[in-house]
Each structure stands twice: as structure tokens, then as C-alpha cells.
Amino acid sequence: MIATIDTLHDMEASLKSAVIDLLYRLADDAIIIGHRGSEWTGFAPILEEDIAFSSMAQDDMGHAQTFYQMLFELGEPDPDTNVFARKLDQWTCAGMVSISSQRDWAMSLVRKYFYDVAASIRLDALAEGALVPLAQLARKLRSEKKYHLMHGTMWIPRLGTGTRESHQLMQSAVDTLYPHALGMFEPTSADLLLEQAGVCPREDELRKRWQAEVENVLCGATLKVDADMSPVFGGRAGKHPKDLMALLDDMQLVYNLDPHAKW
Amino acid sequence: MSSQDESKGVAPRSRPRSKRLRAVWQSLETVTDPEIPVINIVEMGMINDVRLDEDHVIVDMTPTFAGCPALDFIRSEIRAAVSGFEKEVKVNVVFDPPWSTDRITEEARQKLKAFGLAPPTPASCEKGQEDMQHVPCPLCDSTHTSLESIFGPTLCRSIHYCHDCLQSFEHFKTIR
Incomplete structure (x- = not known):
């Protein structure tokens, strides 16, 4: 039986730094996928999807904000500083969320679905985890996440089994993104400690759950996954696709014009 | 309120012990979510607890959606609404118990429908x-x-x- 940790201040230094590491990964993934989602505002192929991507982006950014707020309570910089002032190599988001989809809607849809399954699996695990404030937050966030999953599980089969063109676009997106999706579960030095403390299962275990769920939906959508694909790692260690630099330049532009401005 | 109700996520409506505390709750009933102006934040189930101590009015609110853009606005509306008690107002954002639509009162549901x-x-x-x-x-x-x-x-x-x-x-x- 693993003891629960009732407050953020009940952790010894090594576990605290593992939790900080975990929160940065959760927050960075959420804010960057949110920013990618927001790139569809005003440009999606149909109005409903314009609204859907914009709404989901708003949710994801909201989730990121709650994780950054928790980091702040743990003594890290405030949310604005973290989002707008951090340099490229300080980010820990997975490569998959950083890649520019170049306004390719199939890519964006598949990427969002891959992320949402991973996020849901993490939230489910955290909700059962030993760190009480994070478990409470995870229970709240997953009640919203279910609508994102519903969006993905509706569109993936619809387009996978739609026309020949839609099938090809979706298959091509799966082929491109799958190795990067596996990279969301890049092992980190925090894994063992988080598992032992009962906060969160290891990345490897989460990946197995993710693959079981995703491959089932892809199969139903007549989309294939090449079993030999190996993961693309790097994001958790601060090594990012060049697309992230362009995104940060864009996202941090106004803040950097006057970092001390009062809003 | 029984623990069974709480397990369903129903708002833990504390029974105000004092006249002052009741007055704070009444003030909170004047605050609405700007996106759903027909029901107030108490009916919405967004207030988890209200306490008074020597120097403070403490309001625990729980957000409907984590990314709700109206959150800061609602917090400042709460501060303004309960500013008349000659105490400093503290508005905490809490996630336990989390907000759920099961916390919206029956009366408020009817108002939503009429809206x-x-x-x-x-x-x-x-x-x-x-x-x-x-x-x-x-x-x-x-x-x-x-x-x-x-x-x-x-x-x-x-x-x-x-x-x-x-x-x-x-x-x-x-x-x-």
C-alpha cells in the first residue's frame, strides 16, 4: 500500500524534483498542442471544425495553465514567465506536438487524437495516483478531455473509411506521426521515482496502454501501423524539431517586446 | 447533506451558521457567469465553501472549465460582491470536489432551458x-x-x- 501525499509540500527533495519534471512535460505538451490547435482559428476546412479546434485549444491551454500554476506553487517561475520567457532548450514538450502541420488538416486531426489518447491515459493514471492535489486536478481535467477524445474517435474512422483521397491523407498522417507519437513516452530519469512513490506509472507502461487503445481505433478506421517503427525521442531532453523555434518566436513575440510590461 | 449526495458531486451547500455568512452567500448570488447570464454562480455549483475569520471573507470557488476565459472576471466580480463586509476578501480556486454539471440546481436547469x-x-x-x-x-x-x-x-x-x-x-x- 502506497502512502498518499496530501500536499505539494509533503515531498522530499528528490521526489519534488521528479514531480516538477513531470509537471513541465504535462504543461509543455498541453500549451504547445494548444498553440498548434489555435493555428486553425479562422482557417479550418469547415466552420464546425474551426470552432472545435479553437475550443480544444482553449481547453488545452487552460490545462497547461493549471499545471504551470502548480509548478509555481512548487517554487518554479510564474506561468507567464515559463511560457513567454523560456528558451528553446528549456522546453520539454514531445516532438510530436511541436511539428508544424503546415495547415494539413489530416495531420492536425491525427496528431490531436494521438495526443488526446496519451493525455487521457496520463490523467486517468494521475487521478488514481498518490499525489493528492495532482489527482484532484487530473479528475477535473479528464471530465473535459473526454470531449476531445469523442471528436477524434468520430473523425478518424469517418475519414479513414471515407473516400480514397481521405483514406490516403489519413494513412500518410499516421505514417508520418506514429514514430513521433511513440516519442511522447520517452523515458526520463524521473520515471522510477514517480512510479515508486505511486504518483504515476512509468512512461513505458503508459505507452503500452496508448498503443492498445490507438491501434484498436486505427484498425477500425482501416488505417495501418507499421510495427517496426521506432520512436523519435529528444523532446523531453530539450532537443526539438526546428518547427518549435518558429512557434516560440511567434508565441513569445509580443511579450519580448517589453518583458516588464504590466497587462 | 449526506455523504451519499457528495459522492455524486452535488455541491456541498454548507448551512450558514451566522447571519453574516448567510449575507455573504446572498451577495454571491448576485454574481453570474458572463457566458450564461441567466443563472448565478451559487446555482451553478461553483462555490465550494465560504468562511469568515477575524480579518477575511474566504471564498472557495471551483472553475467550470479549467480554460474558462471568464475565470478572472468572475473572481473579480466575487471580490466586488462581497466587499461590503469590512474584511479582506480571499478567493481560492480549488479542484476538490471538482465542478460537475450535476451540481447545477434543478431550478437553474429550468432557467437554462427557458434561455x-x-x-x-x-x-x-x-x-x-x-x-x-x-x-x-x-x-x-x-x-x-x-x-x-x-x-x-x-x-x-x-x-x-x-x-x-x-x-x-x-x-x-x-x-x-
């Missing part, structure tokens, strides 16, 4: 059984409706179409 917004699935329905495809139309009560879009003009709404009265309508999504 033209189909209310969320009631707590009495089995978990996970909410049927987004056949949400009852708030205008004619028909269930001959279909889901047009899971996402709508605000984070909490989805868009539906009624095949009987031929109107599109919005639904307050069930969150639990």
Missing part, C-alpha cells in the same frame, strides 16, 4: 449514458434531434439540430 440552452443530463441518469445524439430540444422537447458539433460558441456548449421544430439549438454539455 434556450438544453440543460446537461441530470445526475439521475447512469454515468456515461448521456446520449449526445438525441438531446431533448429546449424549444419543443422532441428527442428527434441530432448532434451537429461537439463544440460550440463557448467551451461548455455543443450544437444540435431539432428535426421536429427545424431549429438548431445549443446544449450545456454534461461534465462529470
Whole structure:
């Protein structure tokens, strides 16, 4: 039986730094996928999807904000500083969320679905985890996440089994993104400690759950996954696709014009 | 309120012990979510607790959606509404128990419907059984409706179409 940790201040230094590491990964993934989602505002192929991507982006950014707020309570910089002032190599988001989809809607849809399954699996695990404030937050966030999953599980089969063109676009997106999706579960030095403390299962275990769920939906959508694909790692260690630099330049532009401005 | 009710996520409506505390709750009832102006934040189930100590009025509020853009606005509205008690106001954002649509009072559900917004699935329905495809139309009560879009003009709404009265309508999504 693993003891629960009732407050953020009940952790010894090594576990605290593992939790900080975990929160940065959760927050960075959420804010960057949110920013990618927001790139569809005003440009999606149909109005409903314009609204859907914009709404989901708003949710994801909201989730990121709650994780950054928790980091702040743990003594890290405030949310604005973290989002707008951090340099490229300080980010820990997975490569998959950083890649520019170049306004390719199939890519964006598949990427969002891959992320949402991973996020849901993490939230489910955290909700059962030993760190009480994070478990409470995870229970709240997953009640919203279910609508994102519903969006993905509706569109993936619809387009996978739609026309020949839609099938090809979706298959091509799966082929491109799958190795990067596996990279969301890049092992980190925090894994063992988080598992032992009962906060969160290891990345490897989460990946197995993710693959079981995703491959089932892809199969139903007549989309294939090449079993030999190996993961693309790097994001958790601060090594990012060049697309992230362009995104940060864009996202941090106004803040950097006057970092001390009062809003 | 029994623990059974709390396990369903119903708002833990504390019984105000003092006249002053009751007055704070009444002040909170004047604050509305700007995106749903017809019901107040107490009816919405957004207030988890209110306490008074020597120097403070302490309000624990729980957000409907984590990314709700109105959150800061509502916090400042709360501060303004309870500013008349000659104490410093503290508004804490808490996630336990988390907000769920089961916390919206029955009266508030009727107000949502009158506003033209189909209310969320009631707590009495089995978990996970909410049927987004056949949400009852708030205008004619028909269930001959279909889901047009899971996402709508605000984070909490989805868009539906009624095949009987031929109107599109919005639904307050069930969150639990």
C-alpha cells in the first residue's frame, strides 16, 4: 500500500524534483498542442471544425495553465514567465506536438487524437495516483478531455473509411506521426521515482496502454501501423524539431517586446 | 447533506451558521457567469465553501472549465460582491470536489432551458449514458434531434439540430 501525499509540500527533495519534471512535460505538451490547435482559428476546412479546434485549444491551454500554476506553487517561475520567457532548450514538450502541420488538416486531426489518447491515459493514471492535489486536478481535467477524445474517435474512422483521397491523407498522417507519437513516452530519469512513490506509472507502461487503445481505433478506421517503427525521442531532453523555434518566436513575440510590461 | 449526495458531486451547500455568512452567500448570488447570464454562480455549483475569520471573507470557488476565459472576471466580480463586509476578501480556486454539471440546481436547469440552452443530463441518469445524439430540444422537447458539433460558441456548449421544430439549438454539455 502506497502512502498518499496530501500536499505539494509533503515531498522530499528528490521526489519534488521528479514531480516538477513531470509537471513541465504535462504543461509543455498541453500549451504547445494548444498553440498548434489555435493555428486553425479562422482557417479550418469547415466552420464546425474551426470552432472545435479553437475550443480544444482553449481547453488545452487552460490545462497547461493549471499545471504551470502548480509548478509555481512548487517554487518554479510564474506561468507567464515559463511560457513567454523560456528558451528553446528549456522546453520539454514531445516532438510530436511541436511539428508544424503546415495547415494539413489530416495531420492536425491525427496528431490531436494521438495526443488526446496519451493525455487521457496520463490523467486517468494521475487521478488514481498518490499525489493528492495532482489527482484532484487530473479528475477535473479528464471530465473535459473526454470531449476531445469523442471528436477524434468520430473523425478518424469517418475519414479513414471515407473516400480514397481521405483514406490516403489519413494513412500518410499516421505514417508520418506514429514514430513521433511513440516519442511522447520517452523515458526520463524521473520515471522510477514517480512510479515508486505511486504518483504515476512509468512512461513505458503508459505507452503500452496508448498503443492498445490507438491501434484498436486505427484498425477500425482501416488505417495501418507499421510495427517496426521506432520512436523519435529528444523532446523531453530539450532537443526539438526546428518547427518549435518558429512557434516560440511567434508565441513569445509580443511579450519580448517589453518583458516588464504590466497587462 | 449526506455523504451519499457528495459522492455524486452535488455541491456541498454548507448551512450558514451566522447571519453574516448567510449575507455573504446572498451577495454571491448576485454574481453570474458572463457566458450564461441567466443563472448565478451559487446555482451553478461553483462555490465550494465560504468562511469568515477575524480579518477575511474566504471564498472557495471551483472553475467550470479549467480554460474558462471568464475565470478572472468572475473572481473579480466575487471580490466586488462581497466587499461590503469590512474584511479582506480571499478567493481560492480549488479542484476538490471538482465542478460537475450535476451540481447545477434543478431550478437553474429550468432557467437554462427557458434561455434556450438544453440543460446537461441530470445526475439521475447512469454515468456515461448521456446520449449526445438525441438531446431533448429546449424549444419543443422532441428527442428527434441530432448532434451537429461537439463544440460550440463557448467551451461548455455543443450544437444540435431539432428535426421536429427545424431549429438548431445549443446544449450545456454534461461534465462529470
